[in-house]
Structure formats: C-alpha cells, structure tokens
Amino acid sequence: MFLDNMGRRLLQGNEAIVYGALAAGCRFFAGYPITPASEISELFSRLLPQTDGTFIQMEDEIASIGAVVGASLAGAKGMTATSGPGFSLMQENLGFACVAEVPCVIVNVMRGGPSTGLPTCPSQGDVQMARWGTHGDHPIVVLAVSSVRDCFSLIIKAFNISEKYRVPVIVLSDEIVAHTRECVVLPSKEEIYVVDRIKPSVPPEWYHPYEADRREVPPMVAFGEGYRHHVTGLIHDERGYPTQNSKEIEAFHRRLTRKITLGFQEIQMTSGYFLDDAEILVIAYGSVARSALSAVQSLRDRGFKIGLVQLITLFPFPRSVVSPLLEKCRAVLVPEMNMGQISREVQRVNRTDCRVVKYNRVDGRFITPKELIKSLLKI
Amino acid sequence: MRISVEQIRRKYLRHDKKFPHVWCPGCGNGIVMGALLRAIDGLSLPKDEVVLASGIGCSGRMPTYLDFNTLHTTHGRALTFATGIKLAKPSLNVIAIMGDGDASAIGGNHFIHAARRNLNLTAIIINNSIYGMTGGQYSPTTPFGSKSTTSVHGHIEQAFSIAELAVTSGAGFVARSTVYHAELMAHLIEMAIEKVGFSVVEVISNCHVQYGRRNQLGGAVEMLQSYKDNAVTVKRATSLTEEELEGKITIGVLADREMPISTEEYEKVRQRAKERGGNVGC
Numbered sequence: 001m002f003l004d005n006m007g008r009r010l011l012q013g014n015e016a017i018v019y020g021a022l023a024a025g026c027r028f029f030a031g032y033p034i035t036p037a038s039e040i041s042e043l044f045s046r047l048l049p050q051t052d053g054t055f056i057q058m059e060d061e062i063a064s065i066g067a068v069v070g071a072s073l074a075g076a077k078g079m080t081a082t083s084g085p086g087f088s089l090m091q092e093n094l095g096f097a098c099v100a101e102v103p104c105v106i107v108n109v110m111r112g113g114p115s116t117g118l119p120t121c122p123s124q125g126d127v128q129m130a131r132w133g134t135h136g137d138h139p140i141v142v143l144a145v146s147s148v149r150d151c152f153s154l155i156i157k158a159f160n161i162s163e164k165y166r167v168p169v170i171v172l173s174d175e176i177v178a179h180t181r182e183c184v185v186l187p188s189k190e191e192i193y194v195v196d197r198i199k200p201s202v203p204p205e206w207y208h209p210y211e212a213d214r215r216e217v218p219p220m221v222a223f224g225e226g227y228r229h230h231v232t233g234l235i236h237d238e239r240g241y242p243t244q245n246s247k248e249i250e251a252f253h254r255r256l257t258r259k260i261t262l263g264f265q266e267i268q269m270t271s272g273y274f275l276d277d278a279e280i281l282v283i284a285y286g287s288v289a290r291s292a293l294s295a296v297q298s299l300r301d302r303g304f305k306i307g308l309v310q311l312i313t314l315f316p317f318p319r320s321v322v323s324p325l326l327e328k329c330r331a332v333l334v335p336e337m338n339m340g341q342i343s344r345e346v347q348r349v350n351r352t353d354c355r356v357v358k359y360n361r362v363d364g365r366f367i368t369p370k371e372l373i374k375s376l377l378k379i
Numbered sequence: 380m381r382i383s384v385e386q387i388r389r390k391y392l393r394h395d396k397k398f399p400h401v402w403c404p405g406c407g408n409g410i411v412m413g414a415l416l417r418a419i420d421g422l423s424l425p426k427d428e429v430v431l432a433s434g435i436g437c438s439g440r441m442p443t444y445l446d447f448n449t450l451h452t453t454h455g456r457a458l459t460f461a462t463g464i465k466l467a468k469p470s471l472n473v474i475a476i477m478g479d480g481d482a483s484a485i486g487g488n489h490f491i492h493a494a495r496r497n498l499n500l501t502a503i504i505i506n507n508s509i510y511g512m513t514g515g516q517y518s519p520t521t522p523f524g525s526k527s528t529t530s531v532h533g534h535i536e537q538a539f540s541i542a543e544l545a546v547t548s549g550a551g552f553v554a555r556s557t558v559y560h561a562e563l564m565a566h567l568i569e570m571a572i573e574k575v576g577f578s579v580v581e582v583i584s585n586c587h588v589q590y591g592r593r594n595q596l597g598g599a600v601e602m603l604q605s606y607k608d609n610a611v612t613v614k615r616a617t618s619l620t621e622e623e624l625e626g627k628i629t630i631g632v633l634a635d636r637e638m639p640i641s642t643e644e645y646e647k648v649r650q651r652a653k654e655r656g657g658n659v660g661c
Contacts, residue, residue: 027467028463028466028467030462030463046652049645049648049649049651049652049653050649050652050653050656052649054466054467054645056462056466058459058462058492059488059489059492060488062456062459062489063456063459063462063488063489063492064459066452066453066456066459066460066462066463066489067459067460067462067463067466068463069460069463070432070450070459070460070461070462070463070464070465070467071463071464071466071467072463072467073450073460073463073464074430074463074464074467074468074471075467075468076467076468078463078467092453092456093452093453093456093459095453096452096453222468223430223448223450223464223468223471224427224428224430224448224468224470224471225427226427228426228427228446228447228448228449229448229449230393230442230443230449230450230451231449231450231451232443232450232451233451233452233453234451239395241396241443242443242451
C-alpha cells in the first residue's frame with residue numbers, strides 16, 4: 001500500500017496533513033467544504049476507502065465533529081478539518097470531546113476573520129479561540145504547523161497526544177502552509193512512532209469508564225467490545241453517570257486539568273535557533289516562524305546576537321522553555337498575523353524586565369523576512 | 380410470550396445507576412422506554428451490540444438508565460454521533476432517541492440529512508409538543524394557538540409533522556404511534572430496528588405538566604384518553620377527507636421502501652478504490 005513507502009514527494013501542506021494522519025492510523029474523516037481546507041477532505045475521500053477507512057461529507061461542521069467523536073467512541077481514530085467559520089461551529093461538540101475525554105484531531109487552516117472575513121488570505125487570528133473557544137474550563141492541546149514537512153510529522157504527534165491523554169488536539173495551520181508546495185522526504189513506516197489509546201486491563205464487571213490511572217487518564221474501551229458504559233456531556237462520576245455531588249464535580253475538573261499538567265513536559269514542543277548567546281529573541285509560530293528564521297539567520301550573519309524560538313505547541317503555553325530565555329534577553333519580538341494573541345501569553349510568563357515587542361500584521365498579507373529585519377534593527 | 384415488566388427491569392436497567400429518574404409521574408417517556416426494551420428483547424439483540432444515543436431534554440436522559448452502550452450527546456446532535464458510530468462499526472445496532480425540539484428544531488438539519496443519507500440507523504422521536512425540561516416553551520410541534528411559557532398569548536406558528544418530514548426527506552421506514560398504543564409502538568420499533576436503512580418512529584407523548592396543564596388538556600390519563608380517541612390507522616386515514624382528519628393522529632407505518640443504504644454503497648466505493656489501487660494522491 002502507498003503508506004508503506006512514501007519517500008520523496010512534492011506536496012502541499014494540506015496533502016501532507018492527510019498522509020501524516022493516515023500514517024498515524026487515522027481511519028475516519030468527516031468534514032464540510034471550506035476554503036482553504038478543502039483539499040484535506042478531497043484527498044481523504046480518495047485515500048480512505050483504500051485503507052478500509054471511512055470518509056463522509058456531513059451537512060455542516062457541527063455534524064462533522066459530532067461524527068468524528070462518534071467514530072472515536074466506536075474505536076476509530078478520527079479527525080476533521082476546517083477553517084475559521086467552521087471552527088466556530090465546532091466549538092459545541094469540541095467541548096463534548098473535552099468533557100467526555102474523546103480523542104480526536106481538529107485541523108483549522110486559519111484564514112482572515114472574524115465571520116466570513118477574508119477568504120482566503122492567511123491569518124493567525126484563531127489562536128486564543130483554539131484555546132478558549134468552547135465554553136467552560138477545559139483542557140485542550142493546540143499545535144501550530146509551519147512547513148509541509150511539519151504538517152506530516154505534527155499531525156502524527158497530534159494523534160499520539162490525543163490518544164495518550166484522551167484530549168482533543170487542535171492543529172492550527174494557515175493559508176500559506178496549506179497551499180505551499182514543497183519537496184519533502186517522508187519517513188518509512190518503521191520510522192513512525194504511533195501511540196494508541198490504552199485499553200482497560202480489568203474485566204467488564206470491574207470497569208469504571210472514568211476511573212483514571214496514575215497519569216490521570218482513564219483507560220478507554222470502544223462501544224461494542226463488551227464493556228457497556230455510559231458517555232455523557234454532563235459532569236460525571238467515575239462510572240460515567242451524571243453527578244451533582246460537589247466533591248465529585250471538583251474531582252472531575254481537577255483531574256481533567258491535572259492530566260495535561262502531568263504530561264506537560266512531553267506536550268510542550270519548541271524549536272530553538274541561536275539561543276546560546278542571544279540578547280534579542282524572536283518568538284514565532286506557524287508560517288511566520290519561517291520568515292523569522294530567515295530574518296534571524298541574516299542578522300546573525302551580520303553579527304547581531306539574536307535567536308529564535310519557534311513554538312510548536314501553543315497551548316498549554318510552553319512557559320518552562322520561554323520564561324528562562326526571557327530572563328537572559330533584553331527584548332523579545334513576537335511577530336504574528338493577528339493583533340497579538342501569543343504576545344499576551346509571552347507577557348504573562350515574563351518575570352523580568354525583558355521588553356516584549358509586538359509585531360502585528362492584519363492586512364491579509366504574509367509577514368516577510370525583510371520587514372522583520374527592519375523591525376528587529378529598531379530594537 | 381412478551382417479557383414481563385419485572386423481567387425487563389432486571390435484565391435491562393442499570394442497577395448501579397443513581398435512581399430515581401428525572402421524569403415526572405405519568406410521563407410518557409417511561410412507556411416509550413418500555414416499548415423500546417420489549418422491541419430489543421423481541422429481536423434478541425445482544426446488549427453489547429446495542430448503542431443508544433440521545434440528545435438533550437427529558438428524552439435525552441433515557442439511555443443513562445439502560446444497560447447498553449449509551450451516549451448522551453449535545454442538543455440536537457444525537458444523529459451526528461450515531462452516524463460516526465455506525466460508519467466506524469457497522470455491526471452495531473445504533474438507535475437514536477430524541478425529543479421534538481431536539482430532532483426538529485436544533486437538530487432539524489441533521490435529521491433531514493440522516494434521512495436523505497439512508498444510513499442503517501433507527502431514530503425514535505418522542506413528540507410531546509413542548510420543551511418540557513426547560514420549563515414549557517413552544518417547540519416546532521406545538522399546535523397553532525396553544526399556550527406555552529413563551530406563547531402565553533397563543534402560539535402563532537404552524538407545527539411540523541415529524542413523520543411526514545422524514546418521509547419527504549427520504550427515510551427508508553417511517554411510522555407513528557402514541558404512548559397510548561404501547562403494544563403497537565413496541566411492534567413498530569421492532570420493525571424499525573429490523574429495517575435496513577434509516578428508520579423513524581415518531582411517538583406522540585404526553586407532557587401534562589408543561590403542556591397539558593396550560594392548555595386545559597387534563598392530566599396524564601386524560602391526555603392518553605385523547606390519543607385513544609383521536610388516533611386513526613394509516614389505512615383508515617386514506618378513506619377520510621382532510622376536514623375529517625383535522626386533529627386526528629395517523630398511526631401505523633407511513634413509509635416502508637427499499638433504497639440504497641449508505642454503508643453498503645460505501646463498501647462498493649472501497650472495492651472500486653482498491654481495484655484502482657496504487658497511489659491516487661497528488
């Protein structure tokens with residue numbers, strides 16, 4: 001099968017997401033057409049039937065994520081892909097996936113918003129929404145891709161985190177990454193590390209669907225495997241039944257947050273460039289990180305002590321990487337294609353007098369290395 | 380010989396669940412639950428292979444009490460979750476339980492498209508003409524002129540006819556019963572589960588607390604009596620004029636037809652895709 005040996009290929013970001021997801025074991029996709037994410041649906045519709053997986057185009061994005069959560073409860077690894085307007089519609093059932101702890105992956109190929117916004121110009125305007133979009137306190141993991149190769153490997157990591165921690169994972173892409181074509185060398189099947197959800201080790205009569213293990217993650221069984229149990233969007237006790245008992249409610253909320261806290265070191269992912277002696281720092285993510293790397297490299301060539309942190313995980317915010325670096329630098333530039341949604345996180349974890357400088361572009365255009373160099377020279 | 384109430388209780392109710400249930404005394408939901416269990420028992424479906432998915436509202440609580448694979452989803456979305464479950468594991472018997480507001484207002488889009496898609500699912504819709512759990516607001520099936528907490532001066536919209544909507548949307552099997560006709564209901568649910576394709580059973584039910592009381596329809600007994608008096612079979616309805624059918628409830632099988640089933644069609648798609656084989660990517 002094509003997954004066994006993918007080798008060298010010319011792919012766009014959206015296509016790499018599909019190949020990555022299939023390599024991670026994704027066998028269910030439900031979606032609704034939206035630019036600039038449609039190529040993901042199109043390629044899934046061609047490839048999933050070959051892998052005994054299932055593709056379905058639903059009536060809207062609410063239904064799409066509903067079907068993905070349903071498929072996951074029946075044991076399949078599932079995902080959906082959309083852009084801002086569709087992501088808004090998904091927030092309801094995303095909350096369900098958080099509360100019922102159903103693994104699933106949601107790709108949001110960001111375009112300019114709010115509302116119908118700017119079809120189809122790049123943007124990073126959905127960053128805080130990815131974290132806080134669904135109502136109520138909830139754990140969630142948000143990753144950002146910056147290149148075609150990233151799309152392939154990060155979607156695999158997204159599935160792995162989702163399965164391991166029973167948490168929905170949002171992968172933020174943007175119009176630039178989605179539609180850029182690059183030559184990539186994809187790893188062979190043996191080189192890919194895939195994690196599957198942990199099944200209960202007890203017989204059905206002892207099984208409590210929300211009794212957590214030491215990692216605070218309950219083992220998960222699919223419908224139809226002999227472990228009849230209840231799944232609900234209501235706050236529930238260890239047996240999965242709705243509860244109004246304040247002790248059980250509190251325990252539920254604390255555990256949900258704690259399972260992500262316990263896995264924080266594994267979940268937080270960043271890439272560092274020229275950090276050893278850097279006096280000025282750039283913190284960037286998504287397609288902007290590539291412009292930032294180019295800008296930092298050319299300033300290094302000219303002798304400036306400047307470094308770059310590329311955020312791969314946006315939430316939980318990688319504070320244990322960022323905070324110590326801020327202590328060593330006198331200023332940090334945070335370029336974003338929004339009004340400053342990650343710079344506020346940087347400010348939040350800044351414990352020193354390091355100056356946080358925002359660079360925001362909201363005109364539907366891409367941030368170039370040239371303008372970053374100009375802005376860095378001013379600092 | 381039908382299973383007794385005591386046997387049903389022992390065999391199908393969750394004994395570790397915190398009872399009592401949330402339903403008011405006299406509520407029709409219990410009658411629907413009993414009919415559903417008798418249908419499942421009549422078909423000898425193994426409990427492990429039954430999935431009950433519900434939305435939000437009084438009807439949404441039903442799966443919680445029953446010893447199957449049960450799922451209590453978000454408002455109106457039961458069919459979307461059910462679709463995912465069925466596609467990922469077609470061997471499961473997936474039954475969605477919804478209320479009238481659940482299925483035809485907030486979930487209306489999912490309902491018509493599930494019917495159009497003709498996936499092998501069963502939908503049971505308990506239609507009590509009101510949003511009961513939230514305090515008696517009007518729903519898409521509240522009759523014209525009725526009173527509710529959001530139409531105290533009389534309701535000014537036309538009511539949906541859920542079963543007819545399902546017929547028009549393309550469901551393979553559509554039937555209607557009332558909670559008075561409990562035996563018929565169990566039989567119709569049995570037929571619906573057995574039917575390969577999207578099957579709908581609409582059950583007209585009483586919410587005497589939130590609907591009956593405000594519209595002088597009496598308590599549970601009086602409302603059930605009115606269902607008995609006003610029900611006409613599908614066969615008899617064909618010989619009645621439109622005026623004569625005014626205020627009547629047509630019960631029985633409204634549609635039973637063979638159409639392509641989407642899981643079966645998808646299996647053909649898989650075969651075609653594999654025959655073409657190789658890498659059909661970019």
